[in-house]
Amino acid sequence: MPAAIETRGLTRRFGDRIAVDRIDMTVPARSVYGFLGRNGAGKTTTIKLLLGLLQPDAGSVRIQGLDVTRDRLAAARQVGALLEAQGFYPHLTGRENLDLSRCLLGLPATEIDRVLAATDMATHGRRRVSDYSLGMRQRLGLARAMLGAPPVLVLDEPTNGLDPEGIADMRRFLRELPDRAGATVLVSSHLLGEIEQVATHVGIVSHGRLVLEGALTALQAGMAAEVEIGSDAPERALAVVRDHGFIAERETDADAVVVRLAAGEVPHAAAATLNHALCAAGVRVHALAPRRRSLEALYRQAAQPAAAA
Ligand SMILES: Nc1ncnc2c1ncn2[C@@H]1O[C@H](COP(=O)(O)OP(=O)(O)OP(=O)(O)O)[C@@H](O)[C@H]1O
Numbered sequence: 284m285p286a287a288i289e290t291r292g293l294t295r296r297f298g299d300r301i302a303v304d305r306i307d308m309t310v311p312a313r314s315v316y317g318f319l320g321r322n323g324a325g326k327t328t329t330i331k332l333l334l335g336l337l338q339p340d341a342g343s344v345r346i347q348g349l350d351v352t353r354d355r356l357a358a359a360r361q362v363g364a365l366l367e368a369q370g371f372y373p374h375l376t377g378r379e380n381l382d383l384s385r386c387l388l389g390l391p392a393t394e395i396d397r398v399l400a401a402t403d404m405a406t407h408g409r410r411r412v413s414d415y416s417l418g419m420r421q422r423l424g425l426a427r428a429m430l431g432a433p434p435v436l437v438l439d440e441p442t443n444g445l446d447p448e449g450i451a452d453m454r455r456f457l458r459e460l461p462d463r464a465g466a467t468v469l470v471s472s473h474l475l476g477e478i479e480q481v482a483t484h485v486g487i488v489s490h491g492r493l494v495l496e497g498a499l500t501a502l503q504a505g506m507a508a509e510v511e512i513g514s515d516a517p518e519r520a521l522a523v524v525r526d527h528g529f530i531a532e533r534e535t536d537a538d539a540v541v542v543r544l545a546a547g548e549v550p551h552a553a554a555a556t557l558n559h560a561l562c563a564a565g566v567r568v569h570a571l572a573p574r575r576r577s578l579e580a581l582y583r584q585a586a587q588p589a590a591a592a
Pocket residue numbers: 297300301302320321322323324325326327328329473
């Protein structure tokens with residue numbers, strides 16, 4: 284099965300500023316691919332290149348095996364997109380707005396009911412968009428992206444501006460999308476916690492470069508774990524664990540000491556060794572918690588060298 288999205292050497296400049304810098308991205312079919320990066324990292328520009336809305340200065344994009352530059356219309360038919368500016372007519376109803384896109388795409392009228400049902404918007408279709416909440420507008424945007432059941436969905440910051448309930452709804456929806464719609468989903472975000480909860484794969488972009496990409500579980504498994512130690516004497520605990528050859532530091536906003544394990548080191552075995560050493564040194568320990576590093580740590584680690592370059 285070809286990758287749903289594949290870019291090679293994708294590059295785009297604005298004047299002398301390089302917004303997308305030789306990106307090689309592979310989005311596997313049926314994945315939920317979290318496209319992560321800080322504001323200004325190059326996510327939206329990359330997405331516009333994927334959709335053929337911008338021309339690359341160099342490199343290529345393939346959607347479902349189709350070259351976006353050479354075969355623009357056929358490639359565009361494979362993708363539904365939700366971009367930040369949704370461009371709905373506020374005085375028209377949700378249905379009427381969807382109908383405009385449906386006609387352009389030459390799809391049967393039944394598509395409207397299908398996409399409204401798929402986004403849990405069936406009961407709101409006859410209301411004007413001006414009366415919609417932001418969450419409802421986002422769902423209508425998703426419904427429009429799903430018209431014609433494209434195999435690839437590209438969603439640019441779909442949780443932007445939503446309240447916590449709207450974010451939770453969207454998260455649930457995104458997780459179910461590959462099964463519900465049989466689609467591959469690329470979702471961009473600067474909210475790492477959000478992506479961690481929905482993605483099967485991640486790509487991290489920093490200063491226009493793709494600095495890390497892969498299956499989320501594999502990336503996390505390859506990361507070293509850490510052990511947090513709570514004690515009545517953090518400075519002494521720090522000295523003891525360092526004496527035993529561990530790399531450790533004080534957590535800045537707490538009294539805890541965090542021990543960073545080497546890749547492949549077994550957290551529970553390390554915790555037992557630490558416990559023994561601290562007790563022997565007379566440090567009173569009230570918490571000893573092995574934990575896997577979050578995507579936040581992964582992101583910081585990946586983004587930093589590029590930022591310094
Ligand atoms: N039309 C444009 N003209 C000039 N510079 C641009 C243009 N579009 C984007 N840029 C620049 O390219 C860089 C990448 O911007 P881009 O919008 O792709 O980032 P982003 O990761 O999507 O950020 P955000 O989350 O803030 O939208 C930025 O430095 C931005 O200022």
